[in-house]
Amino acid sequence: MVSDDDVIAWYNLRFNKPGLFSKKRWPVTIDTSLSTGKYVWASETGADIMNEYFDTFRVERANFDFSKYWPPETFILYALLTCGGNDDEPLPLTLRMLAKSAREGKWLYD
Template sequence: MVKDAIQDAVLEWYDKYYNVKPLLSKKKPQLTLDTSLSTGKYPWARETGDDILNDYFKRFNVESSAFDLLLYWPYEKGFLPNVLRPLSQKVPEISPKPLTVRMLVESAKAGRWIFK
């Protein structure tokens, strides 16, 4: 695939399958290279992010061994607050890194996940 064709293909794939109209919204969000799947106004849940990335790695033949889902969707505290947990089960407060469409495009061009 030509490099610009890869960008177009990734944008088209994400827009068609995952850039959906949020509930109670009149239109779907504007898709740009800086659209983040893990942060911002419309972040995906970890399970959905995992499904999206698995589809992406297969569809665009991107080698995924360097990809770490927890950088973009870290563990959350959940219902039980840390103050009530034993020390061994405390969940650290970690902000997710943005995982953008641009990162998907650049990794698809490289044929492997290139971000840490």
């Protein structure tokens, strides 16, 4: 069975590399969000993380909606022409969500 510590260890090993200048890793707990908060990943990296997660932990991705966590960004010109537009706010995608879904073998949150 996949534990919370298994998911945190995988994340730290694969994606939480020490900073170039600080040589420190971001602080990570089971409630760390990859899509909101202080340490947010760009959507391209978020896609890489989630693809590897589904493969590594053999989780069915059928119900996973990437755009809930990394909504499409509005282009600057479009935002200016439409008086700012309303970008959707991303939902938090936490390591706890990854761990719970890994234990079930399927995505539980969409």
